[in-house]
Amino acid sequence: MVRRRYRLRFCKRGNLCFIGHRDLLRAMERILRRAELPVAKSQGFHPKPRVSYLSALPLGFSSDDEAMELILEEDWPSETLLSRLNNASVDGLEFLRAVPLEEGAPKQQALAFSYVMTVPEELAADVREKIAAFLAADSYEVEKSNGKLIDARPPVKALSLEGATLRLVLAAQTGPEAGVREILVCLGLADRLFRSIFPNRDRCYIVDEEQGA
Numbered sequence: 001m002v003r004r005r006y007r008l009r010f011c012k013r014g015n016l017c018f019i020g021h022r023d024l025l026r027a028m029e030r031i032l033r034r035a036e037l038p039v040a041k042s043q044g045f046h047p048k049p050r051v052s053y054l055s056a057l058p059l060g061f062s063s064d065d066e067a068m069e070l071i072l073e074e075d076w077p078s079e080t081l082l083s084r085l086n087n088a089s090v091d092g093l094e095f096l097r098a099v100p101l102e103e104g105a106p107k108q109q110a111l112a113f114s115y116v117m118t119v120p121e122e123l124a125a126d127v128r129e130k131i132a133a134f135l136a137a138d139s140y141e142v143e144k145s146n147g148k149l150i151d152a153r154p155p156v157k158a159l160s161l162e163g164a165t166l167r168l169v170l171a172a173q174t175g176p177e178a179g180v181r182e183i184l185v186c187l188g189l190a191d192r193l194f195r196s197i198f199p200n201r202d203r204c205y206i207v208d209e210e211q212g213a
Contacts, residue, residue: 112205
């Protein structure tokens with residue numbers, strides 16, 4: 001049996017920002033069934049499709065660039081795979097690219113994520129001052145929603161405000177480090193989240209892709 005692993009990039013827009021990661025997984029399973037793809041299954045009493053996702057997107061966030069991998073039991077042209085998936089998909093969920101991976105290629109591993117959001121014009125000057133202070137600091141303590149104090153500075157790889165567009169690049173994290181909400185707390189914008197500020201993840205950086213693989 002021929003098995004081929006594919007890395008897919010897709011976007012999640014519109015009202016789909018209001019569904020959580022588990023709902024997205026269920027929606028993906030239905031899309032794969034409707035597309036009639038020969039998806040490989042796991043072993044055991046309750047076989048599951050051999051699909052993995054790079055990172056769970058927070059509830060309320062839209063995205064222009066999400067990543068997933070799946071294994072097919074046949075070798076398909078990328079164009080055919082994309083066509084099948086998009087024809088079976090739902091509004092707001094579009095598959096953008098499908099790249100076949102060589103046998104033995106490392107599994108996807110997140111390196112960093114880029115977010116963009118629009119800041120109200122009347123807050124721009126104050127936010128620029130807060131960004132300058134944040135970037136100049138070696139550490140920046142902030143309180144998470146659970147009351148725990150953490151250092152928000154280490155995971156921030158880039159932070160800027162150009163016009164009304166706030167751009168934030170966060171390193172991929174495995175522990176309780178700062179996320180987008182905590183950075184907005186540092187900038188005095190947390191109370192605007194999902195009121196006038198709606199984050200969009202516009203780029204997922206993957207380790208082997210950034211190394212030119």
